[in-house]
Amino acid sequence: MKEREYMKKTIAFIIMLLAAVSVFADAALTADVLDKVMSSVFEVLVEKAPEENLEYERELPLSRIPFSIRSDEYSPIGTAFLMEDGNFYSAAHVFNLNLNNFYKKHYIRDRNGNVYPVKDIIQYASDRDYISFSVEGFTAPEGAGLQQADEQINIPVFSVGNALGDGIVIRNGLLTSKTKEDRAGAWDWLRFSAAASPGNSGGPLITSEGKVLGIICMKSENENLNYALPFDELLLAPKDYGYYMTEFDYHVPVVQGESFYHRYEKEFPLPQSIEAIQTMLMTDYTDYCATIAKDLQETFRPGGKRGFDQLPGIAEIVTDSANHTFPLLLFSNEKDNWVFGAPSNITTKKLSDEGFIKSGNMMGLNFAVLEKPETQSLHDLYSSRKGIMDTLLTAISYTRSVDTESIRITSFGEPVRSETYTDYFGRAWMVDEWDISFADKKILSFILPGPSGLFCFMGLYPSQNVNQGGLEDLKLIADLVVVHCSASFEAWEEFLALTDEGIIGRPASLAGMTIEHDAESYTIQNNEFCLTVPSSVQAVKDVTKLTMYERFCRNDDGQMVKKARHIEILPTTRESDYSYIQMYMYSAPLAGATKTTQQSWARITNEVAPYDGVPYNKDNYTYLDEIVHIEGHDDLVAIMGFELLGQGRNEEVRAFADAVEQGLIFKK
């Protein structure tokens, strides 16, 4: 009985063993096949970009990055394989030939660590996502080079590739089905269940005999169902030209309710060197995107076909007199209405000597106002772009993740490119480009100098996007920013002097502006007005600030312009000699204005209270508002406002007003 029992167990074991071997046979490659595959599959690499420019709040904990990655001078970006025809094959998206990024030089690396530069592109199509190429100095080892397999469904398959950039790995699954590509059903994707990770792209999908079924191109988001291009597609592919195509919806930050569909296509002769194709495609694609952005800028900037000044609501925008503490951005909201906006999450970072940075973000961009420390001269501030950015980075946070840590970047170093952009309203912005090469990104910053510091907005872009629309998008933002400048008389004088010296640009709205002050009086004048106030009426002290607001108006040609027609002069402290002067040259509403706007204009021109020149008391102040009609202008008046500290100073405020208005001249 025992023998019989033993026999039973033995037989059962043999059966199980055979079953296991059978399963294993399906799930594994023979040693010969494995060797052939491993000698025929390569990593695709790019050189790591230098990043000496960046400074961090502390030393990066690079030891926490895996050794193989941190010690590698290349970054793996995908997989390629050698076929028996002697050509290498991969997925087109591994080689982003159109993108003007940090990784322009491509290499392959064999299993022994030998690196070879990619030389000529032989076949290329971005829609089907394939590329074939030759490499420089490569001699195929004996037996290397894969063969094509006959397509079959429901067979064991193996994905071979540089999964997660950690070297070539082979994983098994089933070729389950085919599925039509989405756009026009022009070809079938192979769908397989063998695992595929980032880095597998461009690798071969092989049979258990090591023959190639297709090129691994895509993976599903969450499930282990991946896609490969049948190798047959390359047999049918044109040999004499390549094809690049991409479809995208272009979003303009200041146009929230609309995106703009575009399809870029380019055919180019093959074979050619990879450098030649990169140069051609990058140039062409960059031009295409820049043209889109420029065209949209032309369309949506003031005066453009769809600019805010062409649409209903312009009257309200022009007459909007709200005094704002943070620069405003005019944008088209999701309902296609032009509205003013500002970051809702503004925080303040204090600097030394009363300096500060107010910052917040909106539309994916960081906006900031930098008020320089009182002890810092404007000249000193504007002498270093790096200095400005380093200061801004104390308030605006960009970090680098290393393993689980986020390390703050304290300096981008010097900008890699600087230019001046004069916006639609004639304001000269300092535009700088900064490399964040470890992330293949760039920062674009726009700085508008002011008498007390600057206004800035900046965005983090994939490196290729800077010239492929990013710059133009930000220029449109610059066109639509509404700022006011508030500074001491000394600061204004320094600012104007710097503009005269050409160190910074002078906004068109400040054309002709001069400020003079001495013990006797001060005089502010520009092309619109001249205001002279004796010291006996209002003395200029260190704490006295002059604020100039830009106001929209149309010039004689109907063009929308900004003019410095609105000023305030007041001390920032409330001492007994506190006095406040406002002069606001207010335009009649434009055609199409709402009833409310028209009624408001009627109240002003008819000098209805509070614009009736009658002093009134409120809180702890005595006020007087009145209208000064400007000779020769039916559509323009000056709203004058005066304040004195303490109530009941009606006669004084009247006299104060008369004295100021006596020194006010409107230019023709």
Next chain:
Amino acid sequence: MCYTVDMKRKFLFTAIMFIMMMTMVPLAAEEVPFRKGMDGVFGPDEPDTGKKTPSYTTSRGWNGWIPWLSELGCSRKSQKQVLKALLDTGILYTAVSYEKDVTQLRPSTFEPLMVIQKAPDVPGIVIYGFLKDDPHYYVYISYKPDGSFYQSGIGYYDSYDLFLDKYGRKTMEDVWDDQWDRLSDDARYACAFSSNLISANGHSLYTFKIYDSNDNMISTLESGWNCHNIQDVLDEIETLSTGGHHGSYNKMKAMLEDNPDKSVMDIARDYMLDNRDIMRLYFVQEMKDRLGEHGIEAWDDGRSICLLRWAAEAGWISQEEAFERTKPITARIRNSYSSWEDFMAHYIAGRGFFTLTDLNVESMQNSAFGFVEEFRNDDKFSTLPMLSEADNPNPILKLEDAFYTANAEAQRWNECWDYFNTEPDNVRQLLIGQLWLSFYPDIPCVYMFNLRNYFALGKYSQSLPLFRKAAHCFQVPDSPELMEAGTLYDEFWYDWMILANNDRKSEEAKVAAAMVMRTDNLDIVSYNLGLSYLHQIGTAPTQEKNDFYREKAAEYMAQAVEEGYDVPENILAYLGITE
């Protein structure tokens, strides 16, 4: 030939072929082919359905086929084998007449063909066998669905009532001689000139009436000739008279004569000829001197007479009227050829011309020749007086000279066509097909062969490079004659327009649309032009240009709607043509 079986007997089958039969179940329902007039029924009478057997033939044995067997997957050949197998079981068929006299027949006494059908009043199957010596006799046996025997009997085909009454039991030759004797001279010519096709279809050779079922002839005329009434038949005869295959032959002949210095391939290139015309050109080049002035008119004339005889049998026209209408045709033939054999030789040549693209010219010509050879010594046809040789300006064509043999150049073209005549199963075959372009680099139809192969594999998008490569072969010809001759020009540009649009190659699609010259589908061309512009919206970097594309798309889509194209509603709405 004598009868060996008494027609009054009834037979009882003893053979049991139940198992074999059941393997063929289920059988499609089929109308019973026999009607009253059957005698010797053992069991319930067969109902009168008014139908006749669809394909029974008297002259040369069984040439018919059994539709419902085909539906089961039996080919004509395998059908024969199946039936033969049934009879070859070696089991005796015991037949018992209702008069009680009993005989036994071995299977070999029956034609090795049987009809197996599902009878309407018998919930099972019926097997029929036909007597070899007099095929209008049959035996039958029927089984219930459970396999048990139901009934059996013997009968005869009722269309031979007249024959049986008049002539009793004569040999078939006696019958045929008698039929021929009764024909008028004109009817004899009609029978003689249409004999080849009449024989091939198993109809009566020596009577003007062909003796087939009304339904069968209607089916033949409808499916084979797309004729649904007498007017269709007359129109077809008119076409055969004025054009037909001999018209094509003459067109090819004219092409060769107009281009004496050009090779067939030069002409194929210049005239953008499709494969069929190229094959015909080779044929005409080889045969025209042998065939003389009348070319292959005999092929169309012979078929015209056939059509009239069939139309009469279909009941669309009286036998008398059909006969009258054959007279001008037979008169023309009599005055064009010097003998029935001369006529038949031209007819056989025409048979070859007709079947060129099937690449089985030899077998088809042999098939036609087989009949002629059988009858060439039969004084019924061969002695009919025709145009005297002295009066005949054309060469007398011998039967042996009617055969077309492709020369080496034509043979290579046949090989090319043979390759493309089968749709490819995979991409490699498709690529091999392109190798033919190295032999025929400027021949439009070779590009079309390759393109059609791409379409067969569903590789529409991938075919676009080939369109581009082929474009130089499909330029607008210099003369209208060339354009008229070319059958591929519009097909090429039309297909390119559609496929380029499918792949969003708008500029290509627009160019192709501009080249399309056919005017029968302007709506589709307008729609495709609209589609080209629609696809271009967004391709330009500037809004102005994209707006232009939108306007043009709307313009062409509106035009397509006006021309009757059913433009999808979502497109119309997107372009603002509808709400």
